[in-house]
Amino acid sequence: xxxxxxxxxxxxxxxxxxxxxxxxxxxxxxxxxxxxxxxxxxxxxxxxxxxxxxxxxxxxxxxxxxxxxxxxxxxxxxxxxxxxxxxxxxxxxxxxxxxxxxxxxxxxxxxxxxx
Amino acid sequence: xxxxxxxxxxxxxxxxxxxxxxxxxxxxxxxxxxxxxxxxxxxxxxxxxxxxxxxxxxxxxxxxxxxxxxxxxxxxxxxxxxxxxxxxxxxxxxxxxxxxxxxxxxxxxxxxx
Numbered sequence: 411x412x413x414x415x416x417x418x419x420x421x422x423x424x425x426x427x428x429x430x431x432x433x434x435x436x437x438x439x440x441x442x443x444x445x446x447x448x449x450x451x452x453x454x455x456x457x458x459x460x461x462x463x464x465x466x467x468x469x470x471x472x473x474x475x476x477x478x479x480x481x482x483x484x485x486x487x488x489x490x491x492x493x494x495x496x497x498x499x500x501x502x503x504x505x506x507x508x509x510x511x512x513x514x515x516x517x518x519x520x521x522x523x524x525x
Numbered sequence: 526x527x528x529x530x531x532x533x534x535x536x537x538x539x540x541x542x543x544x545x546x547x548x549x550x551x552x553x554x555x556x557x558x559x560x561x562x563x564x565x566x567x568x569x570x571x572x573x574x575x576x577x578x579x580x581x582x583x584x585x586x587x588x589x590x591x592x593x594x595x596x597x598x599x600x601x602x603x604x605x606x607x608x609x610x611x612x613x614x615x616x617x618x619x620x621x622x623x624x625x626x627x628x629x630x631x632x633x634x635x636x637x638x
Contacts, residue, residue, distance in 0.1 A: 444626070452631065452632065453529075453615050453629030454568070454615075454629050455629070456626035456627065499568065501627075512570065512573070512583065513558065513570055513573075513583075513627075515568040515569065515570070516567065517565070517566065518567050
């Protein structure tokens with residue numbers, strides 16, 4: 411079954427600290443893996459997108475890694491800010507056959523940054 | 526400005542009264558999709574469309590219909606809404622090859638009494 415699992419479910423960190431969020435997936439074959447940030451009540455906003463041949467992608471203080479062999483990805487946030495408080499969602503896109511066009515969402519990690 | 530628009534943003538209705546939520550994008554994207562988001566369940570795909578006149582079921586299509594008669598529009602139709610369809614709905618669009626970001630609309634909050 412094609413699934414995307416994220417951990418931890420929730421995380422609280424102090425402002426200025428770093429953190430790492432995890433994403434494990436079973437979707438195969440897959441086209442790309444994305445990380446989104448979603449503020450409460452708003453639509454998700456893309457942070458990074460990686461194809462299966464890429465193993466790292468950065469966007470400011472956000473760095474995503476991908477290991478297509480172990481089917482794992484991580485999102486590292488450096489020097490966290492209060493505005494980083496949000497839900498972070500991992501999304502895997504199916505590549506062909508029955509998964510073509512399907513997007514598989516993780517349930518997200520709820521990050522809270524405290525001052 | 527590149528954007529995905531949804532209407533209405535908020536809707537309260539009663540069980541069984543047909544409704545349509547519109548979605549429009551101005552980026553000439555081939556791919557459009559509808560999602561619902563419920564607490565603890567994350568985003569779940571309802572239907573998606575790879576191009577005009579091409580639609581496919583996602584994870585939770587029951588109780589919903591869609592159509593893709595024009596490239597820019599992808600309405601979501603609830604023929605006979607039920608309370609379990611109370612949710613936050615998002616429309617999104619992207620290029621067909623998914624190699625760029627998917628743009629999400631602002632969301633539609635639906636309450637079915």
